[in-house]
Amino acid sequence: MIKRYPTRKIKVGNVEIGGDAPISVQSMTFSKTKNINDTLEQINRLYFAGADIVRVAVLDEEDANALKEIKEKSPLPIIADIHFNYKLGLKAAEVVDGLRINPGNIGGKERVKEIVKACKARNIPIRIGVNAGSLEEHLENKYGQTPKAMVESALWHIKFLEDLDFLDIKVSLKASDVQRTVEAYRMLRPLVDYPFHLGVTEAGTKFHATIKSAAAFGALLLDGIGDTLRVSITGELEEEIRVGKAILKDLGLSKEGVNIISCPTCGRIEVDLPPIVEAVEEATKDIKKPLNLAVMGCVVNAIGEAKEADVAIACGKGYGLIIKKGEIIGKYKEDELLDRFLEEVKKESE
Numbered sequence: 283m284i285k286r287y288p289t290r291k292i293k294v295g296n297v298e299i300g301g302d303a304p305i306s307v308q309s310m311t312f313s314k315t316k317n318i319n320d321t322l323e324q325i326n327r328l329y330f331a332g333a334d335i336v337r338v339a340v341l342d343e344e345d346a347n348a349l350k351e352i353k354e355k356s357p358l359p360i361i362a363d364i365h366f367n368y369k370l371g372l373k374a375a376e377v378v379d380g381l382r383i384n385p386g387n388i389g390g391k392e393r394v395k396e397i398v399k400a401c402k403a404r405n406i407p408i409r410i411g412v413n414a415g416s417l418e419e420h421l422e423n424k425y426g427q428t429p430k431a432m433v434e435s436a437l438w439h440i441k442f443l444e445d446l447d448f449l450d451i452k453v454s455l456k457a458s459d460v461q462r463t464v465e466a467y468r469m470l471r472p473l474v475d476y477p478f479h480l481g482v483t484e485a486g487t488k489f490h491a492t493i494k495s496a497a498a499f500g501a502l503l504l505d506g507i508g509d510t511l512r513v514s515i516t517g518e519l520e521e522e523i524r525v526g527k528a529i530l531k532d533l534g535l536s537k538e539g540v541n542i543i544s545c546p547t548c549g550r551i552e553v554d555l556p557p558i559v560e561a562v563e564e565a566t567k568d569i570k571k572p573l574n575l576a577v578m579g580c581v582v583n584a585i586g587e588a589k590e591a592d593v594a595i596a597c598g599k600g601y602g603l604i605i606k607k608g609e610i611i612g613k614y615k616e617d618e619l620l621d622r623f624l625e626e627v628k629k630e631s632e
């Protein structure tokens with residue numbers, strides 16, 4: 283059993299983060315936010331992929347002006363991501379559900395005060411987002427791009443907000459490699475009770491980002507660390523959500539969706555199994571109900587191995603079996619086996 287670290291609960295729109303709230307999965311659009319249609323198109327794609335929250339970059343006045351319409355039409359809570367420019371922060375705070383802005387970098391206490399006032403007026407939280415690659419100069423000079431510097435930076439930004447009695451905070455500590463990311467989150471965890479947004483930044487392509495995120499999030503989530511997460515994959519939207527949700531499911535932190543057990547294949551196999559597994563994965567990717575599906579390459583071991591599955595398929599030479607909860611329900615020819623299996627899965631998913 284994973285025992286989650288007890289954190290303060292905050293809300294981004296209608297999504298709770300921290301405390302006993304389910305771990306949420308989020309992503310970020312890569313459109314120019316000022317291109318409202320493009321941004322909304324990406325937000326909708328994320329929504330249909332199962333995202334809980336979306337973040338948009340606000341680089342200038344035009345981006346900030348677009349937020350009102352985006353917020354009105356978005357099915358997901360919106361976080362505005364702002365660097366350095368407190369005026370954009372103030373404008374965004376009038377409409378969005380949360381800000382990502384580092385209070386130490388917006389030009390002094392008075393400006394932080396104004397941002398805090400705007401956030402308090404609408405009860406919206408601030409994420410302090412520390413990245414190893416963009417640390418404050420004095421910390422980087424002192425410690426280099428290390429977990430220690432990341433944690434000091436986070437504490438420094440947190441203090442700006444706490445001094446103004448603002449505790450509606452979440453924190454991220456991202457590095458582009460697994461070790462520093464994990465170490466930084468572990469180091470900060472006992473020092474504050476704010477919820478953590480997990481991420482490995484600039485994680486790379488789908489292949490590398492999936493591995494890095496699974497390794498880092500796996501280590502942290504098994505320690506009970508992490509309240510919301512983003513898998514960063516170069517140029518991907520839906521895949522970020524799919525991978526994030528799969529990590530939570532495989533760690534037992536989310537029940538939603540299908541778990542596919544497929545055999546690794548061996549010399550006993552009589553069919554071309556990989557395309558069958560891929561077809562099952564594709565056909566079942568939108569199922570929300572928790573289901574265990576097994577796709578086995580031969581009949582010899584399948585019945586025993588598929589016992590735990592809600593629906594299993596055991597392929598054989600020219601024919602195969604469909605097994606439901608350990609009971610064989612039919613023997614079918616190879617060319618109809620997959621369709622029959624998917625029919626049974628559909629019935630179970632309703």
Ligand code: SF4
Pocket residue numbers: 545546547548549550551578579580581582583584
């Ligand atoms: Fe080999 Fe059959 Fe086991 Fe697949 S299910 S690994 S084909 S023995």
